[in-house]
Amino acid sequence: MKDLISDRQHNRILRLSFPNNDGPQCEFVVNKLDAFEGLSRDFKFTIEILSNDSTLALKDLQGKLMSVELVRQDGTLRYFSGYCFSFRLKSAGNISFYEAKLRPWLKYLSLRNDCYIFHEKTLNEQATDIFADYASIAKWDFRYCDNQVPMTDAVQYNETDYNYLNRRWESAGLHSFYEHSAEGHVLIISSNSTRAEPVDGDSDILFHRHAGSTEENSISEWSPVRKITPGRARVGTFDFKNPQPDNMSAPSLNEQGNILDIESYEYTGAYGFKEPNDGLRLAGLRISEMDAKGKLYEAEGNNTQVQPGRWCSLVDPSGRYPFGDNRDTNANKFLIVE
Secondary structure, X not given: OHHHHHOOOOOOOEEEEOOOOOOOOOOEEEEEEEEEEEXXXXXXXXXXXXXXXXXXXXXXXXXXXXXXXXXXXXXXXXEEEEEEEEEEEEEOOOOEEEEEEEEOHHHHHHHOEEEEEEEEEOHHHHHHHXXXXXXXXXXXXXXXXXXXXXXXXXXXXXXXXXXXXXXXXXXXXOEEEXXXXXXXXXXXXXXXXXXXXXOOOOOEEEEOOXXXXXXOOOEEEEEEEEOOOOOEEEEEEEEOOEEEEEEEEEEOOOOOOOOOOOEEEEEEEEOOOOOHHHHHHHHHHHHHHHHHHHEEEEEEEOOXXXXXXXXXXXXXXXXXXXXXXXXXXXXXXXXXXX
């Protein structure tokens, strides 16, 4: 173990750094990384760290920006960065074991409860105003979501900044994910998953069910999943100047077989939408949310390129697409959600 520490982090698959150059003056070695990432979900990175110092003040590590770099098979690096929201000593001795839990900068927004009214501002403008209060850490990028209508009055009442923004994004059909680098991570907010970027490197990932010489960096298990969802979404609103119900609906695009055709209804309140086309767009958005849960794929493997918000394709050893349509390129693209 002493040799492990003395060799520092050279030639290791996992290496730890402090992008702000504010780490402790002791040796740190990553022993294990347990990572979770998901589309529109906060990542959770738990790092087990070895150190030759058992006297570290735990509070001195809280809030530090840490970055773990994973050396891929081809020599490229993948980064897992986050702010330390929890740091604990697991065991002390000549070699001490510590545990750090990293979360995105957005988690800081869950610590502040507030009341505020945003007047005549788009959702992007509201988010930008809130992020300005976290300017020292906030890094974000809006993609394909510029065509927004200002809200007359949008109310945040006795709720955290985190909850307010997430419920607004969800209601507007926006999704989010994080892009990591050696310097930290950037929150990406987007409205169009069909314009997602491919995974790093080759977007065609080998599907190889059984162990063999090509098992490394492949997908070994693939399971299609179907779930019953509503067959139609309907949204309603009311205008006292035209006192009659105003409802718009959109059907599911999923072919679900012989099931009950259930409609999901949402009353959007007075002036929930102004024009029929606005109602159709909203109904289409709601049924798209439901359709996304009705057909998906679960996979297992050891590929180090996959990450939420990107897409990939699966190929067999012969170069064919075993789970798509070889005649339709778009049918072979799978969006990674977690």
